[in-house]
Amino acid sequence: MQKIFFDTRKHDAAVRELYGLSEELMMENAASGLEKAVAECLERSEKKGIVILCGGGNNGADGYALARRIIWNVTVLECIPPKSKLCAIQAERALKAGVKIVCGDSCLEYLSSADENGIAVDCIFGSGFHGELPQDISSLVDLVNEKDLFRIACDIPSGLDLNGNFEKSVFLADLTVTMGAQKISLYSDFAKDVCGKIQVEDLGVPRKLFEDSYEEYSQIEFSLLEENDMDLPCRKKQNVNKGTFGHAVTVAGEKSGAAVMASCASLRIGAGLATVVDAVGGCKLDGCTVPCDLMCATEFPSNTTAVACGMGLGRGRDIKGIFDYLKDRDVGCVLDADLCHYREIKDLLDSRSKSGAATVITPHPKEFSMLLENVGLGHHEVQEVVKNRVELAQKFCSLFPGVVLLLKGATVIICVSDSFGITRMYFNPHGTSALAKGGSGDVLAGLICGLLAQKYCAMNAAITGSLVHAFASRKVTPDFTLTPSILLSSINLPF
DSSP, X not given: OEEEESOOHHHHHHHHHHHXXXXXXXXXXXXXXXXHHHXXXXXXXXXXXXXXXXXXXXXXXXXXXXXXXXXXXXXXXXXSOOOSHHHHHHHHHHHHTTOEEEETTHHHXXXXXXXXXXXXXXXXXXXXXXXXXXXXXXXXXXXXHHSSOEEEEESSOTTOOTTSOOSSOOOOOSEEEEESSEEGGGGSTGGGGXXXXXXXXXXXXXXXXXXXXXXXOOSEEXXXXXXXXXXXXXXXXXXXXXXXXXXXXXXXXXXXXXXXXXXXXXXXXXXXXXXXXXXXXOOOOSTTTSOTTSEEESSXXXXXXXXXXXXXXXXXXXXXXXXXXXXXXXXXXXXXXXXXXXXXXXXXXXXHHHHTOOEEEEOOHHHHHXXXXXXXXXXXXXXXXXXXXXXXXXXXXXXXXXXXXXXXXXXEEEEEEOTTXXXXXXXXXXXXXXGOSTTHHHHHHHHXXXXXXXXXXXXXXXHHHHHHHHHHHTTOSSGGGOXXXXXXXXXXXXX
């Protein structure tokens, strides 16, 4: 698990004060990190010429420093004349070292005729950027994106703002070399297609010292999940039976296949028993539609330890019995899909939040839009949900302390607030586009339910289930062939 930050500029200032590092020295370290990335690219490919796009601020200064360190076969495009003091100093140094600098309108002309067998480094705008790229910069960025160049971004691809959103044009990096620490803007849904591979480079002190250099009181803590954060079931005792590992129950509805898939996932992740329940009536559950691994019932078994409900349920159904059951019992539950469309969801979440019963809710952005409205947090269009997901996730979780929100997307957000108003938010960027297929979400809900059945806490179940889901998807090639059943078969070791 890595720390991740909304904005690291205060860390930059704190490091300078604590360790006596000048801004110029930190800039040289940034240029050194970029130089290493360029050198590695040259070693593993036949790329030759290097073009560095420089802005007028300190991000541009990093680019001029990089050019001076490389010198050979490098050209700087002065996209914006130097404005900051350090940018002007670094530009002058690069010029004295013999670096070729192309200015103004000549930048587009040079880039149009540049050899495509090269590397482009984006040092135009840094982490403080917001709004839309100026037209002349946008034209340059669009042309770089069109060419067959290996593209490296310094700190944050130009065009992305602190929330990881962009208006029109954005530098499409193959590699983003971010400075000091990980940043939230690199893990938005939009950033998934923008940042490429992400690596962190030090600015003159080890990363941990940088991360710990500034600590501001905040009501929200961010973490980036890694593969080793999976807490997979571990069976040390042998004198056990199927009841030892819990009973996962999935509620079937209009599309009973969704519940069957979720129930199979619960069994796959280690639940001792898995039952599909027709709790709303009208489902056709028989031996032809339900695998022999699963059981069928018309009411909740007495030994139920976790429930998954909502996938394929349908809307406008009589769900009072389900909600009454979940309100009154201390069983773990996963609330998914169609349940987000029921206004009664607010009372259920209130009740489970107050009781402390393990609860995970797993909407995608469209479902989350409806969920926010149904719990009284206003109407938000889907695009607004995607753009402001950190803020909206925090608002939702603050309303229901203890309830874990797993907001699906290109990068999954897992979020929970405590009774003191502190929110912990985890980012899982490891899933692939292979998961953009009907039934994938049902598998995820079933995995979490199976872990809850084994008495995992809600947060641990959500994190582990999400990571298992993501890394299983990466094992399927070609990715477009993934189906829910193939995804299930990919859930085995090693990941």
